[in-house]
Each structure stands twice: as C-alpha cells, then as structure tokens.
Amino acid sequence: MRNRTYTADAEPGRTVTVAGWVHEIRDLGGIAFLILRDKTGRIQIKFEKDEMDDELVETGLGVHRESVVTVTGDVEEEPRAPTGVEIVPESIEVLAEAAPDLPLDPSGKVDAELSTRLDNRTLDLRKEEVKAIFEIRAEVLRAVREQFRSIGCTEINTPKIVATGTEGGTELFPITYFGREAFMNQSPQLFKQLMIGSGLERVFEIGPIFRAEEHNTPRHLNEATSIDFESAFIDQREAMDACESVVRAAYEAVADNCAEELETLGLADEFEVPEDDFPRISYEEAIERINATGELDEQLVWGDDLSTEAERALGDDVGGHYFITDWPSEIKPFYIKDHDADPQLSTGFDMMHPRMELVSGGQREHRYEKLVEGFEQQGLDPDSFEYYTKMFKYGMPPHAGWGLGGERLVMTMLDLPNIREAVLFPRDRQRLSP
Known part of the structure; x- marks a missing residue:
C-alpha cells in the first residue's frame, strides 16, 4: 500500500492512511472509538456520531473485531488517547471482514488453552506477548549468524x-524416496564434518532436524531448529569458547535491541546477560555434586546418563549456564574423540542452562582407523556410512564442534513454560497440522 503510514509514525497535523486489524470498538453513546492495530502498535480512531456521515459511522462501528480495514483521516493530539494521538476519519474501507465468532481472543482478555492457540496460530500471533516471543527469536538468530561470521565461519x-x-537407526523418520527407503536427517553432524575436510575449515548451519522421539514433554519436539558449529584445527576447549561467545552474543542482542518486547513479556527488569565465564565441570564432579544435593531417590554412579531431575539438581546448585566435560566414552556418539591418555574418557561436552541441556559437542575423531573402531564398538556398520568415512582417508584435520537447540535457547532465555511457545507451528507426537 503505497501511501500507508504505520500507526507509530502518525503525527499530529498530518493526514494519513493507516491499515491494520480492528482490535477493539468502544461505543460510549454520542462518541465512539475504533482501536486499529498494526505491526508497530495501536491507534485510536474517533467517531463523533452527530458530526459525521452516517454511512462512515456505520461502517466503522459495524465491523467485527479482527477485520482488516484502512482508515484515512487527520491526526490530532489527544492526551487521553493511549498513544497521545487519535485519527478523525474521513473514509474507512473494509478490506477483509472477520467472522463474528473467533476461536480465541487476540486481545488477550480471555485466556485460551495452548492446544487452541496452536490450532489457530495466526490469530494467536496477533497477541502482543506471542508476537514479542518471535520478534526476540528472530533477533537471536540474527545475532547468532553475526557472531558466527565474526569468528570466521x-x-x-x-x-x-x-x-x-x-x-x-534409532529415532529416525523413514520416508519413501523414489522407491527407496530414506530418512529425515537427525543432525547435520556428518555433513558439517565433511565440510571441515573440504577446506572451508570453519562452518555453521541453522536449520531443521528431525527426531522420532517418543517423548511428549514441555521440552521435546520432533522437528526442531539446530544451530551448528564445526571448525578445523581446534579442540573441545576452543569449541566451548565459541559456544559461550555465541550464546552470550544472543543475550546481548536481545538486551540491546528488544527492550520493548521484553517489557511486553514482563521481563524488562529481570533479563540478564551472562557476564561470568561458564563454569566447566567434569562429568565425575557433576555426579558428585548431584549426589550431594540429596535431591535424587537413588545415587548416581559412573556411567549413568543424567535424568531431568539430576540436571535440575545440578542446575540449581550451579545457578547459571555451565559445561559438563569429560563424559564417559560409552555414553557419547562414535564420532566423539576419546582422550589419548585415557580412552575411557571422551572429549565430549554438554552446555547446560539450569533448566535443561542446550548444547552437545566435543572434539571429533579425525583418524580413519579410530573412527571405524568407534562405529564397531557402538554396533554400527561402517559400510553404511562409507560416503562419510572414506573422506577421512584423504586428509581430515583435527576438528571440533557442537549443536545448539534454537528453541531451547529461546525457551530458557525467556523462561517459557513449554518449548512449543517458541515454535510457530510445532511438530510433536500429536501435532501435524497446521
């Protein structure tokens, strides 16, 4: 719309055309107001019934909430209006009439269940609080990309x-691919490692991953956004440095550029950028600290994975983001390199928020023979991965990297109760539409 003015830019003394959704109509008798909403905010449209054309008044006050309209008129100063200005309309055009019965209330005055909101996500995003989450998510991804580029990716x-x-073969979604069996990828892990051998040396990717997990919890998805990093000629310690810098850059960008959204979410006073270095705790120390909390029914022993309860107990004890390092080799995937001095210990690490795991990473095994041994030790057939393993015969440099869950980052950053709040159209065990 060539001559459109956003509501936030409507200044007294101008004649403007604004366009958006009918947020609310307030009829006070001789005077009435239509509140119009666009992406920048809201503005009040004033109708003085006795002084205006009847058809104009009827059009403006007879339209249903959430209908799309354009309004042309003079902007006047009005201290009592929500934004200090109002428009006295000369013309109104209804571009798209909304049905009178809405499946949810975009004004937020009436709450709706999460399932109802997800079924009607387009309407749900018209609420300021929901829109704010996705504005922040977009800023996180922008900042992450910028930080990756700043470190040469x-x-x-x-x-x-x-x-x-x-x-x-676990947690895979099979599909039919021109008569052959194929799968939706769980991770870009193997491909990003191949790129390290290509000469690009340092790469990142932000894209979807698919996992056929049976979990149906507030923190699990079957399609998620993975933020991945891989670099040649670094070890796991330098990979953790890069991870910490990316997470901190995301927080800094939100603090600097999303003040209005944080205010909308009620987080303006409590949002904090992590300033201190993230502690690096060995797996052995983590087990000891979790057991010392007394929060678990049974004590953990060497070789146990960490349950949700264990992660929370340790997170409460640490109080901020932290790394768990030096995991047992048997727990980590075949491509994670073991410590040369102790093959029972891997170079794998996880980066944790007090609520949950955000990152899994480590130094990779770049030696062909050792890589094939790793496959065999975990009961996998190396021949099934020949496209990957054979490239390690042609000069694969030492390298390390990690994968970060994009939705989990936003979820923990904004203290959201359910990971689905950070996804436009979630995919889980029950939800395949919209």
Whole structure:
C-alpha cells in the first residue's frame, strides 16, 4: 500500500492512511472509538456520531473485531488517547471482514488453552506477548549468524533427506524416496564434518532436524531448529569458547535491541546477560555434586546418563549456564574423540542452562582407523556410512564442534513454560497440522 503510514509514525497535523486489524470498538453513546492495530502498535480512531456521515459511522462501528480495514483521516493530539494521538476519519474501507465468532481472543482478555492457540496460530500471533516471543527469536538468530561470521565461519546448508541416520537407526523418520527407503536427517553432524575436510575449515548451519522421539514433554519436539558449529584445527576447549561467545552474543542482542518486547513479556527488569565465564565441570564432579544435593531417590554412579531431575539438581546448585566435560566414552556418539591418555574418557561436552541441556559437542575423531573402531564398538556398520568415512582417508584435520537447540535457547532465555511457545507451528507426537 503505497501511501500507508504505520500507526507509530502518525503525527499530529498530518493526514494519513493507516491499515491494520480492528482490535477493539468502544461505543460510549454520542462518541465512539475504533482501536486499529498494526505491526508497530495501536491507534485510536474517533467517531463523533452527530458530526459525521452516517454511512462512515456505520461502517466503522459495524465491523467485527479482527477485520482488516484502512482508515484515512487527520491526526490530532489527544492526551487521553493511549498513544497521545487519535485519527478523525474521513473514509474507512473494509478490506477483509472477520467472522463474528473467533476461536480465541487476540486481545488477550480471555485466556485460551495452548492446544487452541496452536490450532489457530495466526490469530494467536496477533497477541502482543506471542508476537514479542518471535520478534526476540528472530533477533537471536540474527545475532547468532553475526557472531558466527565474526569468528570466521562460512554458512552452509546440508541435506535433510539422507540414506542413513547420523547416529544409527534409532529415532529416525523413514520416508519413501523414489522407491527407496530414506530418512529425515537427525543432525547435520556428518555433513558439517565433511565440510571441515573440504577446506572451508570453519562452518555453521541453522536449520531443521528431525527426531522420532517418543517423548511428549514441555521440552521435546520432533522437528526442531539446530544451530551448528564445526571448525578445523581446534579442540573441545576452543569449541566451548565459541559456544559461550555465541550464546552470550544472543543475550546481548536481545538486551540491546528488544527492550520493548521484553517489557511486553514482563521481563524488562529481570533479563540478564551472562557476564561470568561458564563454569566447566567434569562429568565425575557433576555426579558428585548431584549426589550431594540429596535431591535424587537413588545415587548416581559412573556411567549413568543424567535424568531431568539430576540436571535440575545440578542446575540449581550451579545457578547459571555451565559445561559438563569429560563424559564417559560409552555414553557419547562414535564420532566423539576419546582422550589419548585415557580412552575411557571422551572429549565430549554438554552446555547446560539450569533448566535443561542446550548444547552437545566435543572434539571429533579425525583418524580413519579410530573412527571405524568407534562405529564397531557402538554396533554400527561402517559400510553404511562409507560416503562419510572414506573422506577421512584423504586428509581430515583435527576438528571440533557442537549443536545448539534454537528453541531451547529461546525457551530458557525467556523462561517459557513449554518449548512449543517458541515454535510457530510445532511438530510433536500429536501435532501435524497446521
């Protein structure tokens, strides 16, 4: 719309055309107001019934909430209006009439269940609080990309349809691919490692991953956004440095550029950018600290994975983001390199928020023979991964990297109760539409 003015830019003394949704109509008798909403905010349209054309008044006050309209008129100063100005309309055009019965209330005055909101996501995003989450999510992704570029990364895009899973046959979504069995990719892990051998040396990707997990919890999805990093000629410690810098950059960008959205979410006073270095706690120390809290029914022993309860107990004890390092080799995937001095210990690490795991990473095994041994030790057939393993015969440098859950980052950053709040159209065990 060529001559459109956003509501936030409507200044007294101008004649403007604004366009948006009918947020609310307030009829006070001789005077009435239509509140119009666009992406920048709201503005009040004033109708003095006795002084205006009857058809204009009827059009403006007879339209249903959430209908799309354009209004042309003079902007006047009005201290009692929500934004200090109002428009006296000369003309109103209804571009799209909304049905009178809405499945949810975009004004937010009447709450709706999460399932109802997700079924009607377009309407749900008309609420300021929901829109704010996705404005912040967009800023997080922008900042993450900028930080990756600042540390010398090249952005890549890897296949999402693959012949075999990243970590074998578990948690895979099978599909039919021209008469052959294929799968939705669990991770860009193997492909980003191949790019390290290509000479690009340092890469990142932000894209979807698919996991056929049976979990149906507030923190699990079957399609998620993975933020991935991989670099040649670094070890796991330098990979953790990069991880910390990316997470901190995301927080800093939100603090600097999303003040209005944080205010809308009620987080303006409590949002904090992590300033201190993230502690690096060995797996052995983590087990000891969790057991010392007394929060678990049974004590953990070496080789146990960490349950949700264990993660929370340790998170409460640490109180901020932290790394768990030096995991047992048997727990980590085949591509994670073991410590040369102790093959029972891996170079794998997880980066944790007090609420949950955000990142999994480590130094990779770059030696062909050791890589194949890793496959065999975990019961995988190296021949099924030949496209990957054979490239390690042709000069693969030492390298390390990690994958960060995009939705989990936003969820923990904004203290959202359910990860689905950070996804436009979630995919889980029950939800395939919209």
